[in-house]
Amino acid sequence: MHEILIEQGILSKNDEIAGKNREWLRARGVFSINMVSSPGSGKTSIIEKTAGLVNGLLKLAVIEGDMETDLDAERIRRHGIPAKQITTGRACHLDAHQVHHVLPWVFEQGGIRLLIIENVGNMVCPAEYDLGEEMKVAVMSVTEGDDKPLKYPALFSASEALIINKTDLLPYTDFNMERARKNALRINPDLRVFETSCTKGGGLAEWCGFLVSSAGRAAKARAK
Amino acid sequence: MHEILIEQGILSKNDEIAGKNREWLRARGVFSINMVSSPGSGKTSIIEKTAGLVNGLLKLAVIEGDMETDLDAERIRRHGIPAKQITTGRACHLDAHQVHHVLPWVFEQGGIRLLIIENVGNMVCPAEYDLGEEMKVAVMSVTEGDDKPLKYPALFSASEALIINKTDLLPYTDFNMERARKNALRINPDLRVFETSCTKGGGLAEWCGFLVSSAGRAAKARAK
Numbered sequence: 001m002h003e004i005l006i007e008q009g010i011l012s013k014n015d016e017i018a019g020k021n022r023e024w025l026r027a028r029g030v031f032s033i034n035m036v037s038s039p040g041s042g043k044t045s046i047i048e049k050t051a052g053l054v055n056g057l058l059k060l061a062v063i064e065g066d067m068e069t070d071l072d073a074e075r076i077r078r079h080g081i082p083a084k085q086i087t088t089g090r091a092c093h094l095d096a097h098q099v100h101h102v103l104p105w106v107f108e109q110g111g112i113r114l115l116i117i118e119n120v121g122n123m124v125c126p127a128e129y130d131l132g133e134e135m136k137v138a139v140m141s142v143t144e145g146d147d148k149p150l151k152y153p154a155l156f157s158a159s160e161a162l163i164i165n166k167t168d169l170l171p172y173t174d175f176n177m178e179r180a181r182k183n184a185l186r187i188n189p190d191l192r193v194f195e196t197s198c199t200k201g202g203g204l205a206e207w208c209g210f211l212v213s214s215a216g217r218a219a220k221a222r223a224k
Numbered sequence: 225m226h227e228i229l230i231e232q233g234i235l236s237k238n239d240e241i242a243g244k245n246r247e248w249l250r251a252r253g254v255f256s257i258n259m260v261s262s263p264g265s266g267k268t269s270i271i272e273k274t275a276g277l278v279n280g281l282l283k284l285a286v287i288e289g290d291m292e293t294d295l296d297a298e299r300i301r302r303h304g305i306p307a308k309q310i311t312t313g314r315a316c317h318l319d320a321h322q323v324h325h326v327l328p329w330v331f332e333q334g335g336i337r338l339l340i341i342e343n344v345g346n347m348v349c350p351a352e353y354d355l356g357e358e359m360k361v362a363v364m365s366v367t368e369g370d371d372k373p374l375k376y377p378a379l380f381s382a383s384e385a386l387i388i389n390k391t392d393l394l395p396y397t398d399f400n401m402e403r404a405r406k407n408a409l410r411i412n413p414d415l416r417v418f419e420t421s422c423t424k425g426g427g428l429a430e431w432c433g434f435l436v437s438s439a440g441r442a443a444k445a446r447a448k
Contacts, residue, residue, distance in 0.1 A: 038262035039347050039376060040368025067348065069374050090378065092316065092348030121375070122348050123263050124291065124316030143367040143390065144264025150293050151345070152263060154314065166367065172393055 014129055018096035021132025024103055025115065026222060031058070031215035032115040034094075034131050036155055037139035039121030042165040044072045045198035046139065046207075047116055051081045053208040058113040058215055061106050065094040065120045072118060082109045093125040096132055114215055123148070127155040134218055135159070138191075141166040142173055146180035149187050156187040161194065163207060168197040238353055242320035245356025248327055249339065250446060255282070255439035256339040258318075258355050260379055261363035263345030266389040268296045269422035270363065270431075271340055275305045277432040282337040282439055285330050289318040289344045296342060306333045317349040320356055338439055347372070351379040358442055359383070362415075365390040366397055370404035373411050380411040385418065387431060392421040 025032050035043050044064075051060055062083040064072040067090070076083035084105050086098050099117065106112055117133060119126040127136070138159040140148050143166060149156045156162065162184050170177070177195065184191055192210060196203035249256050259267050268288075275284055286307040288296040291314070300307035308329050310322050323341065330336055341357060343350040351360070362383040364372050367390060373380045380386065386408050394401070401419065408415055416434060420427035 038264060038345065038368075039372055040262060040365070066375050068377055069371070071371055071375065090352070092346070120348065121262065122316070122346055124344065124346050125349070128314070141264070141367060143365060143393065144262075147293070147295055148263055150295065151290050153292055169367065169393060169396055172396060 011128065014096045017100050018130035018132040021096055021100055021103065022134070025106075025132060028107065028112075029219060029222070030106065030112055030115050031218050032117065032133045033135050033137050033211070034117045034119060034126070034133035035137045035139055036119045036123070036126040036159070037121065038123050038144060041121075041139045041141045041144065042198055043118050043121075043139050044075055046163060046165060046196065046204075047076060047118060048079055049198050049201075049204045050116070050208055050211065051076070051079050053204060054114065054212055055081065057212055059109075059111050060114045060116065061109050061112045063094075063099065063102055063115065063117045065098075065118060067091070067120060082112075088120055092120055092122045093129050094119050094131055095129050099131045114211070123152040123155050127152075127158045135161065135214065137161045137163060139163045139165055140180075142170050142175040142177075146176045146183060149180070149183040153187045156184055156191065159188065159191060161192045161207075161210065163194045163196055165196050165198065167195050167202055168200045235352065238320045241324050242354035242356040245320055245324055245327065246358070249330075249356060252331065253443060253446070254330065254336055254339050255442050256341065256357045257359050257361050257435070258341045258343060258350070258357035259361045259363055260343045260347070260350040260383070261345065262347050262368060265345075265363045265365045265368065266422055267342050267345075267363050268299055270387060270389060270420065270428075271300060271342060272303055273422050273425075273428045274340070274432055274435065275300070275303050277428060278338065278436055279305065281436055283333075283335050284338045284340065285333050285336045287318075287323065287326055287339065287341045289322075289342060291315070291344060306336075312344055316344055316346045317353050318343050318355055319353050323355045338435070347376040347379050351376075351382045359385065359438065361385045361387060363387045363389055364404075366394050366399040366401075370400045370407060373404070373408040377411045380408055380415065383412065383415060385416045385431075385434065387418045387420055389420050389422065391419050391426055392424045
């Protein structure tokens with residue numbers, strides 16, 4: 001019981017800072033997403049591909065969350081995209097406070113319109129922590145099994161989009177795409193589902209189209 | 225600061241119960257392991273294969289940890305192995321207290337010699353929670369990338385064995401086995417590494433040989 005009360009306190013403090021982050025980003029015309037998945041689902045690869053497709057339309061910056069190392073930020077920087085690494089140490093998720101500290105860096109990059117936050121690889125805790133993003137995007141790969149939405153419902157119900165990645169490996173797994181979609185939509189009927197392959201390239205244009213149009217809609221709504 | 229102190233309190237309470245679990249299991253000649261990985265690395269498949277190979281030698285019971293559903297326990301039961309599901313709800317890891325409640329069930333199965341605990345799919349938090357097991361076993365699949373040990377060092381340093389699974393998918397990924405082993409051994413030089421494929425069968429005999437001999441050594445040490 002104590003544990004639950006303390007946790008609620010931590011979460012409500014987090015939500016307060018997340019609200020400030022969201023205001024800050026909106027005021028500067030930055031559309032932000034928070035990508036969540038298990039380790040190794042291909043989040044960084046998807047961001048690399050997304051950068052190639054959308055950076056001409058929307059100037060992009062990336063925040064990378066990992067417990068240790070800045071391997072992921074280095075990967076992104078190789079594409080000429082500004083990337084900031086947050087190492088969380090023992091923590092299994094980013095929190096709004098950590099993102100808050102990085103916002104001045106986003107501003108310094110000049111003219112950023114899209115901020116992609118790659119969370120620590122974990123399907124559980126990141127689902128509960130609002131960072132101030134406009135939308136959460138869940139990522140899973142076909143090698144993880146089509147029952148994941150049922151086993152980790154919190155993430156799927158908190159997300160607006162689901163990317164099912166590594167479709168190139170479908171022939172070598174018993175992953176059933178129809179069942180995966182059905183499981184995901186059972187948890188969240190409004191989820192937009194994209195099937196992608198970063199090695200073969202499928203589905204990335206659809207995903208990026210959705211991302212750019214979501215950013216556009218948000219900008220229009222703010223302008224009103 | 226408060227958060228850290230509270231966490232230490234929770235962990236020390238957990239460790240106390242874990243110690244009791246360990247004593248209880250040892251006194252009844254049960255060797256126990258705690259399997260930890262991201263969602264979809266193939267823990268349940270490895271347990272299914274392990275059951276087939278070791279159940280004649282060591283009578284086996286399985287505790288399945290998941291946030292929701294008892295899909296995994298059902299999979300294990302189909303092999304005639306007693307399996308108990310613990311659903312953790314919002315919690316991203318099993319704790320010693322949850323396992324403590326299930327110990328009477330282990331006893332009721334009669335003559336259990338090996339208890340496999342499959343933790344919630346998460347590479348982060350389960351690494352910190354002792355459940356009373358004799359050893360932690362980390363699992364990763366080749367589709368997750370060979371940099372995982374560097375990014376999630378806590379799990380790899382807390383484990384005695386590492387199973388690198390889904391080696392049948394090696395030809396379709398850029399996973400470098402030598403680099404993965406080097407990264408894992410850099411974090412923990414004593415780690416025993418096994419390369420397995422549950423679909424093609426490779427490496428499972430070596431893993432099960434290690435498991436059975438570890439249980440045997442523990443039994444001998446207790447008899448002294």
